[in-house]
Amino acid sequence: MDTAGQGSPSRRVAILGSTGSIGTQALEVIKAAFHEDGAPRFLITALSAGGANLELFAQQAVATRAAVLGLAKGNVQELSERLESLAPGYRPQIEVGPHASTVLAGLDVDVVLNGITGSIGLAPTLAALRAGNTLALANKESLIVGGQLVKDAAREYGAQLVPVDSEHSAIAQALRSGTAAEIERLILTASGGPFRGKKRHELSQVTPEQALKHPTWDMGLMVTTNSATLVNKGLELIEAHLLFDVPLDRIDVVVHPQSVVHSMVQFIDGSTIAQASPPDMRLPIALGLAWPERVRGAAQPCDWSQATEWTFEPLDHQAFPAVELAKDAAKQGGTHPAVFNAANEEAVLAFHQGSIGFLDIVDTVEAVLSEHSAQASLSGLTLEAVLEAEIWARRRAQERLAGEN
Numbered sequence: 001m002d003t004a005g006q007g008s009p010s011r012r013v014a015i016l017g018s019t020g021s022i023g024t025q026a027l028e029v030i031k032a033a034f035h036e037d038g039a040p041r042f043l044i045t046a047l048s049a050g051g052a053n054l055e056l057f058a059q060q061a062v063a064t065r066a067a068v069l070g071l072a073k074g075n076v077q078e079l080s081e082r083l084e085s086l087a088p089g090y091r092p093q094i095e096v097g098p099h100a101s102t103v104l105a106g107l108d109v110d111v112v113l114n115g116i117t118g119s120i121g122l123a124p125t126l127a128a129l130r131a132g133n134t135l136a137l138a139n140k141e142s143l144i145v146g147g148q149l150v151k152d153a154a155r156e157y158g159a160q161l162v163p164v165d166s167e168h169s170a171i172a173q174a175l176r177s178g179t180a181a182e183i184e185r186l187i188l189t190a191s192g193g194p195f196r197g198k199k200r201h202e203l204s205q206v207t208p209e210q211a212l213k214h215p216t217w218d219m220g221l222m223v224t225t226n227s228a229t230l231v232n233k234g235l236e237l238i239e240a241h242l243l244f245d246v247p248l249d250r251i252d253v254v255v256h257p258q259s260v261v262h263s264m265v266q267f268i269d270g271s272t273i274a275q276a277s278p279p280d281m282r283l284p285i286a287l288g289l290a291w292p293e294r295v296r297g298a299a300q301p302c303d304w305s306q307a308t309e310w311t312f313e314p315l316d317h318q319a320f321p322a323v324e325l326a327k328d329a330a331k332q333g334g335t336h337p338a339v340f341n342a343a344n345e346e347a348v349l350a351f352h353q354g355s356i357g358f359l360d361i362v363d364t365v366e367a368v369l370s371e372h373s374a375q376a377s378l379s380g381l382t383l384e385a386v387l388e389a390e391i392w393a394r395r396r397a398q399e400r401l402a403g404e405n
């Protein structure tokens with residue numbers, strides 16, 4: 001906590017992936033969040049990015065005066081020159097290279113928001129927890145591939161893991177209504193993506209452009225594509241299982257095209273508690289940063305003066321087999337979830353490069369998973385096993401996608 005301003009203390013925050021959809025919205029939340037006495041609720045200590053958008057990153061650094069910057073790829077000289085021209089005299093510590101975000105995650109801060117895309121976020125997730133920092137986790141992939149390793153790190157180092165993913169934030173909020181023993185089922189809502197209602201044969205020719213037209217959310221390329229294939233919901237099923245210790249067979253997925261009910265918890269007495277708000281990630285981001293407190297005005301509430309309809313429908317598992325595939329991978333355990341995710345990441349990139357069709361994404365994941373040796377799950381989960389399985393799955397996916405089999 002920073003108490004320099006002598007008002008209410010500010011939480012020191014490191015944002016990993018600050019130039020992305022989650023990162024930019026987190027900066028908006030932080031800029032607008034004040035205590036009742038006018039003191040800022042948050043203070044940005046560190047920012048990291050991949051390096052694809054150096055100008056935006058430099059602007060963010062200058063606007064926040066972050067003390068430490070991390071850049072996965074890019075030229076430190078170029079970044080320094082941009083900073084100097086925007087804000088002469090501002091000289092933050094700059095970490096460059098693939099481990100930059102991991103270094104930042106381990107700093108002495110109050111909260112690390114992991115908004116990186118993909119399982120590359122695993123090392124920063126572990127570093128944040130091992131440093132005892134609260135981890136506001138948008139990067140679901142790191143929890144899914146790391147599984148028990150991530151949970152063990154949180155327990156061992158006494159670090160709090162707070163979900164930022166909208167469904168899991170909703171469940172965390174609904175769980176305040178009962179005890180763990182009173183949970184009957186978790187119900188994850190899914191928008192259904194841009195291809196909701198289509199049959200499998202109608203999906204063979206859909207384009208990357210169509211796949212990126214999410215009906216309710218504006219997000220990065222990977223998660224948007226995963227929403228279109230329903231891989232996102234498969235990942236979220238595993239994420240919910242790991243976060244809330246609810247067995248996979250007691251977690252349901254229901255399609256809710258409006259994305260206003262973000263998920264639900266059904267309790268043993270027949271009560272179902274839902275969390276509802278218009279689709280806006282600033283709400284779960286703010287809650288992740290301030291947990292267990294809420295941030296006044298973080299997002300707009302539902303407008304009850306207008307007629308509105310919320311609808312719910314079953315998921316078509318034939319057209320969208322990814323949820324069942326993810327559930328099977330989670331049941332097999334060990335490195336299977338890591339293989340599921342890695343093969344998917346490779347296939348999504350190939351789809352956007354135009355080298356494969358939409359249906360090939362999940363078909364590739366299924367094929368690579370079925371090749372994955374069952375031995376991996378029997379030998380217990382180690383970081384080495386996860387990283388090895390990831391490399392193997394990416395290679396096998398690439399070979400399959402290149403038609404090498």
Ligand SMILES: NC(=O)C1=CN([C@@H]2O[C@H](COP(=O)(O)OP(=O)(O)OC[C@H]3O[C@@H](n4cnc5c(N)ncnc54)[C@H](OP(=O)(O)O)[C@@H]3O)[C@@H](O)[C@H]2O)C=CC1
Pocket residue numbers: 016017018019020021022023048049050051052053054071072098101114115116117118120138139140141164165166217218219220221222223281
């Ligand atoms: N967007 C959303 O509304 C939601 C997102 N999520 C999850 O949050 C995560 C982020 O998603 P989203 O914001 O949409 O993704 P984006 O693609 O918009 O942003 C990804 C961010 O990660 C940065 N990045 C990439 N590689 C590295 C690296 N090696 N080290 C540090 N930073 C890196 C990128 O930097 P740059 O581009 O500058 O290179 C960018 O800032 C994903 O796991 C996603 O599933 C979950 C729920 C909702």
Ligand SMILES: CC(=O)[C@@H](O)[C@H](O)COP(=O)(O)O
Pocket residue numbers: 165166167189190191192193217223226227228232233281
């Ligand atoms: C906003 C968010 O949390 C995304 O993960 C969202 O869930 C994507 O929507 P669907 O996967 O339900 O289409």
Ligand SMILES: [Mn+2]
Pocket residue numbers: 165166167236
């Ligand atoms: Mn989600």
